Amino acid sequence: MTTPKTPALPTPVLEVSGLTKHFPLGGGFLQGSKHVVQAVSDVSFSVGKGETLAIVGESGCGKSTTGRALLRLLEPTSGSVKLDGEDISKLPPHRLQALRRNMQMVFQDPFGSLNPRMTVRETLLEPLLLHNIATGKRAHETVNKLLVRVGLAPHHADRYPHEFSGGQRQRICIARAISTRPRLIVCDEPVSALDVSVQAQIVNLMQDLQRDFGMAYVFISHDLSVVRHIADRVAVMYLGRIVEEAPAESLFADPRHPYTRALIQAAPRPVPGLRVASEPPSGEAPSALNLGPGCAFASRCPLATDLCRSTRPEIDAVDGGPTRIACHHADQRAPMVFPPAPTPTPALAARLAVMANARNSMT
Amino acid sequence: MSVTSTNVPPAPQISGSIEGDVSQEFTAPARAHWLRRLLRDRAAFLALLTLALVILGAIFAPVLATHDPASNSRSVMTPPAWMARGNAEHWLGTDGQGRDIFSRLLYGARLTLLIGFAAVGLGGFFGSLLGLLSAFNAKIDPWIMRTMDVLLSFPAILLALALVAVMGQGIVPIVIALGISSIPDCARVARGIAIGVMKQEFIEAGRAVGLSNLQLFNRYLVRNAISSIMIFISLRFGQTILIGATLSFLGLGARPPASELGMMASQGRDFLLFAPHIAVIPSVVIFIIVLSANVAGDALRDVLDPRLQA
Numbered sequence: 001m002t003t004p005k006t007p008a009l010p011t012p013v014l015e016v017s018g019l020t021k022h023f024p025l026g027g028g029f030l031q032g033s034k035h036v037v038q039a040v041s042d043v044s045f046s047v048g049k050g051e052t053l054a055i056v057g058e059s060g061c062g063k064s065t066t067g068r069a070l071l072r073l074l075e076p077t078s079g080s081v082k083l084d085g086e087d088i089s090k091l092p093p094h095r096l097q098a099l100r101r102n103m104q105m106v107f108q109d110p111f112g113s114l115n116p117r118m119t120v121r122e123t124l125l126e127p128l129l130l131h132n133i134a135t136g137k138r139a140h141e142t143v144n145k146l147l148v149r150v151g152l153a154p155h156h157a158d159r160y161p162h163e164f165s166g167g168q169r170q171r172i173c174i175a176r177a178i179s180t181r182p183r184l185i186v187c188d189e190p191v192s193a194l195d196v197s198v199q200a201q202i203v204n205l206m207q208d209l210q211r212d213f214g215m216a217y218v219f220i221s222h223d224l225s226v227v228r229h230i231a232d233r234v235a236v237m238y239l240g241r242i243v244e245e246a247p248a249e250s251l252f253a254d255p256r257h258p259y260t261r262a263l264i265q266a267a268p269r270p271v272p273g274l275r276v277a278s279e280p281p282s283g284e285a286p287s288a289l290n291l292g293p294g295c296a297f298a299s300r301c302p303l304a305t306d307l308c309r310s311t312r313p314e315i316d317a318v319d320g321g322p323t324r325i326a327c328h329h330a331d332q333r334a335p336m337v338f339p340p341a342p343t344p345t346p347a348l349a350a351r352l353a354v355m356a357n358a359r360n361s362m363t
Numbered sequence: 364m365s366v367t368s369t370n371v372p373p374a375p376q377i378s379g380s381i382e383g384d385v386s387q388e389f390t391a392p393a394r395a396h397w398l399r400r401l402l403r404d405r406a407a408f409l410a411l412l413t414l415a416l417v418i419l420g421a422i423f424a425p426v427l428a429t430h431d432p433a434s435n436s437r438s439v440m441t442p443p444a445w446m447a448r449g450n451a452e453h454w455l456g457t458d459g460q461g462r463d464i465f466s467r468l469l470y471g472a473r474l475t476l477l478i479g480f481a482a483v484g485l486g487g488f489f490g491s492l493l494g495l496l497s498a499f500n501a502k503i504d505p506w507i508m509r510t511m512d513v514l515l516s517f518p519a520i521l522l523a524l525a526l527v528a529v530m531g532q533g534i535v536p537i538v539i540a541l542g543i544s545s546i547p548d549c550a551r552v553a554r555g556i557a558i559g560v561m562k563q564e565f566i567e568a569g570r571a572v573g574l575s576n577l578q579l580f581n582r583y584l585v586r587n588a589i590s591s592i593m594i595f596i597s598l599r600f601g602q603t604i605l606i607g608a609t610l611s612f613l614g615l616g617a618r619p620p621a622s623e624l625g626m627m628a629s630q631g632r633d634f635l636l637f638a639p640h641i642a643v644i645p646s647v648v649i650f651i652i653v654l655s656a657n658v659a660g661d662a663l664r665d666v667l668d669p670r671l672q673a
Binding site for chain 2: 068073097098100113126131
């Protein structure tokens with residue numbers, strides 16, 4: 001909402017179609033597995049140059065698996081992933097390794113995603129040397145530049161990861177990701193392990209870098225307020241499938257899928273005294289181990305009918321616009337109502353006035 | 364940043380300079396050399412000193428020995444010099460055949476340490492390699508580990524007996540038997556440690572950067588697992604020396620008149636009641652070697668882990 005929305009260019013950086021990842025479950029030595037977890041099923045989307053696509057959903061919905069399957073950190077069961085028009089899902093290992101230059105990842109846990117036995121310099125030199133971006137003295141200079149670019153200083157290079165705070169480590173991870181000037185960075189919950197104040201810094205840094213280098217982000221998150229801030233488009237996942245995909249503004253202003261509506265309604269709003277207006281969806285989410293033939297959300301959906309329970313809705317564009325949605329009854333939705341802020345009690349009003357006063361006197 | 368400042372920015376902006384935020388803080392003192400850090404730990408220092416003395420003694424046995432370790436003298440079962448009836452000629456006394464115990468200890472430590480190092484080197488190297496590979500590649504994991512289970516069911520003593528039967532008495536079959544019997548233990552421990560490392564996100568991060576399997580294995584897995592594996596191997600060193608001594612005690616190891624600490628203890632068994640020093644002295648030396656190895660192994664782990672550096 002604050003960032004200018006770049007329209008998706010004709011040749012997308014990333015084009016995903018029918019991406020599916022099923023995990024076989026159980027099965028020991030010399031015996032096959034009996035069950036299959038359908039972590040990601042038939043996911044398709046595309047991301048344009050310099051665009052940010054956010055993938056949101058509750059935990060366990062398959063958004064992280066999607067991110068890893070995109071980069072082939074997990075082998076997809078089926079489907080294709082095209083980076084700049086080149087299908088990476090069938091590349092042999094050495095070609096894939098070379099291509100990793102163009103696609104990088106920032107992980108959720110800044111404490112776990114850096115090799116604790118390597119200094120920051122070693123960590124940042126690694127991709128540079130690996131992909132022949134710089135060698136020798138120039139590589140060391142590049143490391144210094146990278147550190148400065150992400151808000152650290154060259155003298156941090158010879159320290160170990162454990163000597164840094166979470167936010168600083170995430171900066172190092174970002175420096176590692178941008179070191180190869182990739183076309184695409186998959187960010188798996190990059191700020192959810194950080195303090196709120198640090199979150200803002202990291203998100204701003206990522207936006208600055210995107211503006212300067214023009215890479216596309218796939219931003220996986222469960223935090224709607226962060227997503228609203230950074231995303232151009234948002235894809236909502238539920239139990240391994242995308243149920244709605246729309247430009248960020250229209251998704252937050254007019255969410256169409258019942259699940260998206262529930263998600264947005266459940267997100268906390270910073271309004272003092274606000275009571276939750278609507279009931280959260282009741283019922284249990286079905287297990288990804290045995291999904292029925294119908295819509296996965298049917299058991300919790302207020303609009304569900306027999307049709308929903310027997311036939312799965314395919315994702316389709318609505319009104320010829322950029323929004324895609326997988327729901328039989330989306331046109332029956334009631335307008336989204338956000339309850340107005342309640343009239344504060346006198347005590348609260350007085351307190352808010354004092355705080356507003358203090359804020360004004362500071363600026 | 365001054366606390367009294369009334370200038371609170373409305374939202375953190377990270378474009379320009381945030382140097383003050385991170386660069387001026389903690390100027391960590393230069394990290395001391397790992398050897399110096401190791402020597403700062405008093406227990407580790409003592410243990411290393413003891414080990415060094417034993418190893419030096421073993422190496423320079425021909426120089427330090429006061430007598431020929433294999434030649435008998437007329438004074439049989441002489442107690443050490445500080446006890447009654449002891450004499451300065453044989454300051455640790457003589458054994459049942461009148462051989463100088465001090466000289467035999469020096470030569471015995473030679474053989475004992477050699478067996479220990481060789482066997483642990485063999486078992487530790489192959490065991491850790493198999494364990495690390497097992498953790499790294501889920502496809503070969505069950506095959507390696509089931510093989511280890513089979514290997515684990517051979518007791519070291521049985522293996523040594525079989526090898527001695529085939530190869531004849533000597534330290535080579537003992538080293539091989541001890542080495543092989545160390546492999547499954549080392550493999551299991553290494554695999555356990557390596558699986559813990561493999562679960563961490565930096566492995567995935569390394570893959571995402573574009574590292575090959577070999578680079579990932581060397582730089583990420585081995586580098587993070589090796590210090591924990593080393594401590595296990597150093598503990599295993601003590602154990603191996605003990606089992607080696609046991610085998611010699613049973614008469615499977617070194618061939619007399621060569622001396623080996625376990626064999627010396629075994630030979631002293633017959634005189635335990637009236638000349639206990641013959642068995643006790645080599646046993647004490649074994650104890651000291653094993654204890655020092657364990658303490659030093661522990662200290663080495665602390666020193667090699669950058670997270671434990673204070």
